[in-house]
Amino acid sequence: MAGLTKVAVCALAATSVQGLKLGSGSSVARANPIRRVVTALQKIEKKVTKEGEEATELHETFMCSCKTQTNDYTQSISNGEAKSEQLAADLESTTDLKAQLESDLKGHKSDREAAKMALADAKALREKEAAAFAATKTEYETNLAAMKKAVAAIEAGGGNSFLQTDAAQKLRDIVNSRQSMGGDSREEILAFLSNSEESNASGEIVGILKQLGDEMAKDLADATKVEDGAIADYNGLVAAKNEEVATLTTAIEDKITRVGESGLKIEDLKADSKDTAEKTVADKKFLADLQVECADKEKAWDAESKERQAELVAIAETITMLNSDEALELFKKTLPSSASFLQLTDRASAVRARALEVIHNAQNSARPMQHLDLIALALHGRTSDFSKVIGMIDEMVSVLKSEQKDDDEKKEYCNNDIDTTEDKIKVLEQQGKDSEAAIADAKGTVETLEKEIAALEAGLKELDESVDAATAQRKKRKHCLEGIAGLEHCCHGSN
Numbered sequence: 001m002a003g004l005t006k007v008a009v010c011a012l013a014a015t016s017v018q019g020l021k022l023g024s025g026s027s028v029a030r031a032n033p034i035r036r037v038v039t040a041l042q043k044i045e046k047k048v049t050k051e052g053e054e055a056t057e058l059h060e061t062f063m064c065s066c067k068t069q070t071n072d073y074t075q076s077i078s079n080g081e082a083k084s085e086q087l088a089a090d091l092e093s094t095t096d097l098k099a100q101l102e103s104d105l106k107g108h109k110s111d112r113e114a115a116k117m118a119l120a121d122a123k124a125l126r127e128k129e130a131a132a133f134a135a136t137k138t139e140y141e142t143n144l145a146a147m148k149k150a151v152a153a154i155e156a157g158g159g160n161s162f163l164q165t166d167a168a169q170k171l172r173d174i175v176n177s178r179q180s181m182g183g184d185s186r187e188e189i190l191a192f193l194s195n196s197e198e199s200n201a202s203g204e205i206v207g208i209l210k211q212l213g214d215e216m217a218k219d220l221a222d223a224t225k226v227e228d229g230a231i232a233d234y235n236g237l238v239a240a241k242n243e244e245v246a247t248l249t250t251a252i253e254d255k256i257t258r259v260g261e262s263g264l265k266i267e268d269l270k271a272d273s274k275d276t277a278e279k280t281v282a283d284k285k286f287l288a289d290l291q292v293e294c295a296d297k298e299k300a301w302d303a304e305s306k307e308r309q310a311e312l313v314a315i316a317e318t319i320t321m322l323n324s325d326e327a328l329e330l331f332k333k334t335l336p337s338s339a340s341f342l343q344l345t346d347r348a349s350a351v352r353a354r355a356l357e358v359i360h361n362a363q364n365s366a367r368p369m370q371h372l373d374l375i376a377l378a379l380h381g382r383t384s385d386f387s388k389v390i391g392m393i394d395e396m397v398s399v400l401k402s403e404q405k406d407d408d409e410k411k412e413y414c415n416n417d418i419d420t421t422e423d424k425i426k427v428l429e430q431q432g433k434d435s436e437a438a439i440a441d442a443k444g445t446v447e448t449l450e451k452e453i454a455a456l457e458a459g460l461k462e463l464d465e466s467v468d469a470a471t472a473q474r475k476k477r478k479h480c481l482e483g484i485a486g487l488e489h490c491c492h493g494s495n
Contacts, residue, residue: 041318098266101262116241133223147212147213174212
């Protein structure tokens, strides 16, 4: 903008100097040069106005982008904060759920161990009861067999020979140990077993022995009934406990799975919370930078608009001045005419004063330039020959055009370089974000695999312990069964 102002000032100065030169008696072309200057200034005014409109459109586009991005990032920050709160709540609830699942898992394992111990205790008691019943049954069967031999021997009249057998001694032991027998019956049988002569009361003895056998048979039947009931109760207990163990095992497997899933969800929530927090922080930083940049652009635009407006005002004032009747009259008088030299000199002084005023204004509003200083000095000198001043003006105009061209080329190069750099920065930032996301995913996968390996190792260890316990239990059961079978074999052999 400053370059255009200087060009306009230089054009005005050149026109003024030409007027002065003509006023001094030069024979320059008689065409009206002021009109050419006015036309050039009008073109410059249009160009400045058009550039202002284009700059305004670009500025409005930029500010619209600022507003859009500000709204987008503000909404993104709001969404991120809301998501962070939701993730924090989900993390807390999932952590509580995991703790509850772990507590339930511990309780299920304890209940399953208690059920297994109850099964083991019931089995040990059942084996003990079975062994006791087997002994009782064997004793009853042995006693009943002895009783039948005694009755058969007495009824066959072989009482004396019976008294000489082991069965008679066994019968004596039975009678002595039988607490439910009456004293008279016991004495009669013992007396019978003590006589070597066959007693005349053998019929009564047979009756007592049969009654005693019936009682023993009833006692055996009662004991068998009790044993059958105990077996049924044991089988029911075993079925119930096995079902309980199976149910608890299913619950334990479900809890282990859910604990693992909760752990994975917690890690995912933590990673998501971290990513969301980092993105929110980055969005806030970008929004702050964007607001500062937009504010700076707005200030720069205000300054640029004021400068452009001042330039347009200066050009308009210059055009008005050059189009004035006074300037036109003065230029007419510079052409060959009958006007006196003194009048032309006075008009030339007025034009010189106006040119000096324009140059001083340009010096105050632009950066210092040696050419303007030299032109002002030449105008102050009141010399009659302004060829050097005109040469300096032409040279300054050429320099300004060259500088303007260099500035335009440099601006275009800088804009292209900035666009390329910004594109590279965006690509690098995106690559960095992708790399960070890939690293986070890899870390999450490694942690998940480590936890799954640990869970599998724990499950294998628990399975090995269960297999060892079951093997030991089967060996123990086999040993007990072999002991019971040997005991029964011994009892049958004695019979």
